[in-house]
Amino acid sequence: MSKTAFLFPGQGAQKTGMGQDFYEKFPSAREIFDQASQWLSLDMKALCFEKNDRLNLTEYTQAALVTTCLAMEKVVEEYGLCPDVTAGLSLGEYCAIAVSGGMSVQDAITTVRKRGILMEQAVPAGEGSMAAVMGLDADKIQAVLGGMKAEIANYNCPGQIVITGPKAAVEEASVKLKEAGARRVLPLTVSGPFHSSMLQNAGKELEKELSKVEFSSLKIPYVTNVTAQYVTDFKETKDLLAKQISSSVRWQQSVEKMLEDGVDTFVEIGPGKTLTGFMKKIAPDAKTYNIQKVEDLELLPEIMDNRGSR
Incomplete structure (x- = not known):
């Protein structure tokens, strides 16, 4: 049924x-x-x-x-x-x-x-942020984030994972994730580092x-x-x-x-x-x-x- x-x-x-x-x-x-x-x-x-x-x-x-x-x-x-x-x-x-x-x-x-x-x-406003990571699987993202203050916020679907954390950490992680092969990393318009x-x-x-x-x-x-x-x-x-x-x-x-x-x-x-x-x-x-x-x-x-x- x-x-x-x-x-x-x-x-x-x-x-x-x-x-x-x-x-x-x-x-x-x-x-x-x-x-x-x-x-x-x-x-x-x-x-x-x-x-x-x-x-x-x-x-x-x-x-x-x-x-x-x-x-x-x-x-x-x-x-x-x-x-x-x-x-x-x-x-x-x-x-x-x-x-x-x-x-x-x-x-x-x-x-x-x-x-x-x-x-x-x-x-406080401006201290945290989030970004959507496109085209990189969760294991690779987690490996890049190891030792950093950025974290995975959302496992949305294959090819789309959201990261979160202090603004500087998310920006640093975004650069490294692109270097690791992410197709795109898009900053999200949100008011805080949700799910961190x-x-x-x-x-x-x-x-x-x-x-x-x-x-x-x-x-x-x-x-x-x-x-x-x-x-x-x-x-x-x-x-x-x-x-x-x-x-x-x-x-x-x-x-x-x-x-x-x-x-x-x-x-x-x-x-x-x-x-x-x-x-x-x-x-x-x-x-x-x-x-x-x-x-x-x-x-x-x-x-x-x-x-x-x-």
């Missing part, structure tokens, strides 16, 4: 207008946006639907993106499609956990608001916030970025989320784990097609779909037909 995974994007996927068509057409999506506005004392409609400077600021981006993805996912489930497993890239893992039943929608949205603030404040050891203190502060969250038994498993393994015991979630903020995002390994478990259909829910693009490089033969606009819901009957009887 076919197995389906719901995938949720991370920071960087946000864009003006995301989720507006869902808000206007579906009461369940509207409710999540309106509730998020109340929970956070933020105008979520203005933040997500209107052009503004705040949407790309980490302290606002994370809550906006999680609100949007969870509003879209709610509608997908109302159409009758439910996942066998969930996973999210970095920030998206909070969506994955909420959909798996491990935390409430309210806790997911309010916690990532605090997470965004902690990540924004963790390292420089965020360990932010992880400790986040753990205090997570201690206030009521975690619940999982209805279905999710795959954690930290280990790229299935999580079935909700008691592991708090520690994993605290570690995740300064750990490498093992996205490619997470997808490979789901493939190993028999997952053959992957549905990315949220703005952009970042994860769909990664999927084409990790598993080009897998059935991959993207739901980011209301018209994309027309794909759902095809997805459900492909799954066969449950």
Whole structure:
């Protein structure tokens, strides 16, 4: 029998207008946006639907993106499609956990608001950076980084790995990685050295916030970025989320784990097609779909037909 995974994007996927068509057409999506506005004392409609400077600021981006993805996912489930497993890239893992039943929608949205603030404040502006390394495998990158302060932030897909750390270390590593054969090394426009050891203190502060969250038994498993393994015991979630903020995002390994478990259909829910693009490089033969606009819901009957009887 076919197995389906719901995938949720991370920071960087946000864009003006995301989720507006869902808000206007579906009461369940509207409710999540309106509730998020109340929970956070933020105008979520203005933040997500209107052009503004705040949407790309980490302290606002994370809550906006999680609100949007969870509003879209709610509608997908109302159409009758439910996942066998969930996973999210970095920030998206909070969506994955909420959909798996491990935390409430309210806790997911309010916690990532605090997470965004902690990540924004963790390292003074300009001291850290990140860069995407194209065309060099992980072992070679790790060998070049040996003894340096730069670290691997994301294992996105074959041929694309992100490095992170102090700005000077990332710049030095970028030069050496090009010398080692990287096709390109592209500096990323980010506000800090995310998923590096420089965020360990932010992880400790986040753990205090997570201690206030009521975690619940999982209805279905999710795959954690930290280990790229299935999580079935909700008691592991708090520690994993605290570690995740300064750990490498093992996205490619997470997808490979789901493939190993028999997952053959992957549905990315949220703005952009970042994860769909990664999927084409990790598993080009897998059935991959993207739901980011209301018209994309027309794909759902095809997805459900492909799954066969449950």
